[in-house]
Amino acid sequence: MAKIGKAAAQQRIEFLKKELERHNHNYYVLNAPTITDFEFDLLMGELQGLEKLYPEFATEDSPTRHVGSDLTSGAAGTDFVQVPHRWPMLSLGNTYAREELFEFDERIRKAAGVPYTYSCELKFDGTAICLTYRDGRLLRALTRGDGTKGDDVTRNVVNIPAIPRILHGTGIPREFEIRGEIYMPFAAFERLNAEREEAGLEPFANPRNAASGSLKLQNPEEMRTRGLDCVLYHLLGEDLPFKTHIEALQAASGWGLPISEYSLHADGIDAAWDYITAWDTRRKTLPFATDGIVIKVNELELQRQLGFTAKSPRWATAWKFKPEQACTPLLSVDYQVGRTGAVTPVANLEPVLLSGTVVKRASLHNKDQMDLLDIHIGDYVYVEKGGEIIPKITGVDLSRRPEGALRPAFPERCPDCGATLVRDEDEARHYCPNREHCPVQIKGRFIHFASRKAMDILAGDATVEALYNKGYIRTLPDLYALTREQLTGLDGWQEKSADNFLASLDASRKVPFERVLYALGIRHVGEQTAKMLARHFGSIDALMAASEEELLQLEDIGQTVAGSILEWAASPEGRDTVERLRAAGLRFEIDAADTQRLSETLDGKTIVISGNFSISREAMKALIEAHGGKNAGSVSGKTSFLLAGEKAGPEKLRKAEKLGIPVLSETDFNNLVEKES
Numbered sequence: 001m002a003k004i005g006k007a008a009a010q011q012r013i014e015f016l017k018k019e020l021e022r023h024n025h026n027y028y029v030l031n032a033p034t035i036t037d038f039e040f041d042l043l044m045g046e047l048q049g050l051e052k053l054y055p056e057f058a059t060e061d062s063p064t065r066h067v068g069s070d071l072t073s074g075a076a077g078t079d080f081v082q083v084p085h086r087w088p089m090l091s092l093g094n095t096y097a098r099e100e101l102f103e104f105d106e107r108i109r110k111a112a113g114v115p116y117t118y119s120c121e122l123k124f125d126g127t128a129i130c131l132t133y134r135d136g137r138l139l140r141a142l143t144r145g146d147g148t149k150g151d152d153v154t155r156n157v158v159n160i161p162a163i164p165r166i167l168h169g170t171g172i173p174r175e176f177e178i179r180g181e182i183y184m185p186f187a188a189f190e191r192l193n194a195e196r197e198e199a200g201l202e203p204f205a206n207p208r209n210a211a212s213g214s215l216k217l218q219n220p221e222e223m224r225t226r227g228l229d230c231v232l233y234h235l236l237g238e239d240l241p242f243k244t245h246i247e248a249l250q251a252a253s254g255w256g257l258p259i260s261e262y263s264l265h266a267d268g269i270d271a272a273w274d275y276i277t278a279w280d281t282r283r284k285t286l287p288f289a290t291d292g293i294v295i296k297v298n299e300l301e302l303q304r305q306l307g308f309t310a311k312s313p314r315w316a317t318a319w320k321f322k323p324e325q326a327c328t329p330l331l332s333v334d335y336q337v338g339r340t341g342a343v344t345p346v347a348n349l350e351p352v353l354l355s356g357t358v359v360k361r362a363s364l365h366n367k368d369q370m371d372l373l374d375i376h377i378g379d380y381v382y383v384e385k386g387g388e389i390i391p392k393i394t395g396v397d398l399s400r401r402p403e404g405a406l407r408p409a410f411p412e413r414c415p416d417c418g419a420t421l422v423r424d425e426d427e428a429r430h431y432c433p434n435r436e437h438c439p440v441q442i443k444g445r446f447i448h449f450a451s452r453k454a455m456d457i458l459a460g461d462a463t464v465e466a467l468y469n470k471g472y473i474r475t476l477p478d479l480y481a482l483t484r485e486q487l488t489g490l491d492g493w494q495e496k497s498a499d500n501f502l503a504s505l506d507a508s509r510k511v512p513f514e515r516v517l518y519a520l521g522i523r524h525v526g527e528q529t530a531k532m533l534a535r536h537f538g539s540i541d542a543l544m545a546a547s548e549e550e551l552l553q554l555e556d557i558g559q560t561v562a563g564s565i566l567e568w569a570a571s572p573e574g575r576d577t578v579e580r581l582r583a584a585g586l587r588f589e590i591d592a593a594d595t596q597r598l599s600e601t602l603d604g605k606t607i608v609i610s611g612n613f614s615i616s617r618e619a620m621k622a623l624i625e626a627h628g629g630k631n632a633g634s635v636s637g638k639t640s641f642l643l644a645g646e647k648a649g650p651e652k653l654r655k656a657e658k659l660g661i662p663v664l665s666e667t668d669f670n671n672l673v674e675k676e677s
């Protein structure tokens with residue numbers, strides 16, 4: 001690009017922004033473009049070039065950062081707009097057992113009555129994305145979100161080179177959705193983590209977290225440096241002309257969309273099984289993470305016939321790979337204090353490659369676990385990756401224990417504040433009891449409070465550390481008393497960062513009660529429990545007034561959780577926190593608008609659930625409520641039906657039978673709500 005003076009550049013940038021917005025409006029809103037795509041892209045290219053040359057003129061609202069005029073960013077540019085999915089974004093049923101896979105095939109055979117084939121695909125371990133193309137252009141990119149609505153991450157996705165903004169070729173439907181996975185290849189992951197560690201940031205646990213974290217970056221430009229890739233595996237639309245899934249994907253590939261090169265068209269379950277066994281080994285040579293194989297019925301008519309359950313298609317299933325193991329020497333053990341004071345032993349390992357990433361640390365859970373494994377420093381230990389953030393140690397190779405190896409001594413005092421550790425009678429964990437003054441615990445509470453799933457305040461580890469060191473924050477409500485002057489006085493903080501922070505603090509006043517409750521960090525009250533408690537009690541006052549019996553009556557609340565809630569509710573610290581946060585404007589009551597409605601199918605119905613389902617009991621209850629139903633704990637004359645999962649309680653079943661109350665299986669239930677919604 002020719003060099004151009006600053007003043008002229010600013011003028012030209014303003015002109016191009018307006019011009020592009022006008023064309024966007026013509027295109028997306030009026031559906032009447034006045035220039036060709038090629039001309040549009042030339043203007044866009046020019047604007048991108050100028051913004052790069054003069055970043056001081058590149059604003060958040062530039063068309064280079066948005067696709068389509070219907071997209072706006074959230075409060076203070078800190079959030080993404082949520083958009084409903086046109087078709088729900090579901091997950092997949094999965095299995096680790098060969099028999100179950102053949103049973104899946106058996107079910108399909110019975111339903112089909114005609115010959116059918118399978119598409120066998122790698123299960124890419126990234127984060128799901130849903131792209132909408134209209135008139136051959138990328139209109140929008142949504143994350144899976146909660147399955148019914150997703151975050152609009154278009155402004156970030158346009159910076160992933162693998163995703164075309166404009167399609168080419170023939171037969172492109174006027175509008176369609178294509179779904180797939182955004183993932184981070186191992187090489188990019190290792191590079192990113194090395195950079196993060198150098199910058200003093202927490203490294204990502206795995207490429208999948210790195211991919212989803214990157215997708216939510218507030219600075220879209222940063223996306224380009226992250227080396228993300230994309231593969232698409234599911235085409236959706238109205239009246240699409242394809243008869244098979246594979247044919248549809250091949251067409252998409254012809255339009256320039258990235259499709260996996262590793263898929264197989266299998267003529268039956270035996271061929272699918274061969275594919276699985278071959279890839280169980282071969283996947284280790286891939287430059288990106290996979291966590292299984294997906295088997296899909298290829299014929300679209302049969303897919304339609306088979307349909308969906310409430311959470312996954314009946315025409316597809318995932319074969320999950322068993323976690324891999326590695327064996328490596330144990331170098332030392334660190335003791336980490338969490339925000340609740342729990343002390344977790346963490347093993348430092350000789351770095352070892354496990355499922356494609358280098359593992360240096362692993363959890364040892366607690367002292368009992370260390371004793372059980374009889375772990376010694378220098379031991380060769382087996383590590384596995386579970387669902388947790390850090391891998392875990394599952395065993396010791398005793399035959400390789402070095403002579404004179406010593407057991408690591410579990411500390412008696414808190415490694416942070418020196419308080420004598422205590423051990424709860426009924427728990428295997430050691431705790432630092434110095435809740436009020438132990439610095440790690442205080443900082444941990446703020447980090448938890450500010451986290452995305454809680455209050456979503458722009459305060460990571462470094463900010464909390466800085467605010468704490470200055471003595472500005474000790475108890476949670478202190479956050480809401482922070483001043484602009486205090487913030488701009490922090491090292492490296494400019495006016496803009498202070499304003500963004502204050503805006504996010506302000507936005508947190510609208511966070512629904514269930515998240516506020518979770519944010520309080522009451523021991524044993526995780527996200528799901530907080531949600532359930534918020535729904536059950538409706539307000540903090542009702543929860544704080546609850547008796548032990550009342551709490552114990554709730555499903556999934558045992559002695560430990562109830563005890564922890566009661567202790568918190570009775571503590572001056574708990575009461576003071578709530579009162580001051582309430583005064584700061586936080587929400588301590590549930591709002592009807594917080595719970596999303598899926599249908600009215602169960603309006604006026606009272607349902608009792610019993611046993612285990614394919615989703616958690618909490619999720620099942622939320623589903624019932626989302627369809628308008630009410631959950632009740634015991635079967636009575638008022639019960640509309642008993643929803644019985646696996647191992648349903650015989651008492652409840654007998655009572656339902658006695659009272660003549662219908663008993664529905666999970667499948668019956670799914671059919672009921674699907675038909676109606």
Ligand code: IVH
Pocket residue numbers: 090091092121122123124125127128180181233234294313316318
């Ligand atoms: S098909 C309704 N195909 O795995 C169809 N999913 O555990 C559902 N995934 O949500 C998706 N590779 O994010 C499909 N080849 C593949 C996949 C794949 C990875 C992800 C996807 C899905 C999750 C289910």
